[in-house]
Amino acid sequence: MGGEIIEQYPEYWLNPACLVFGLDLNGEVLHAVVGVDELVHIVTAYRPNTTTFMPDLKTRRER
Numbered sequence: 001m002g003g004e005i006i007e008q009y010p011e012y013w014l015n016p017a018c019l020v021f022g023l024d025l026n027g028e029v030l031h032a033v034v035g036v037d038e039l040v041h042i043v044t045a046y047r048p049n050t051t052t053f054m055p056d057l058k059t060r061r062e063r
Helices: none
Strands: 006-010 017-023 029-036 040-046
Touching: none
Parallel strands: none
Antiparallel strands: 006 017, 017 029, 029 040
């Protein structure tokens, strides 16, 4: 409920979507890709790593 949108995907193939940074019930970091139309759809959820993201786990590393 207290997530933070860290990336927006307005042209996502299914519908507009965003990447949400949040904490699970155990306080561990979780990313969720969420699509929005008339409803909210969880596309995927995963535990981010520092290979792809900076140590804050919010900022994507340059490719």
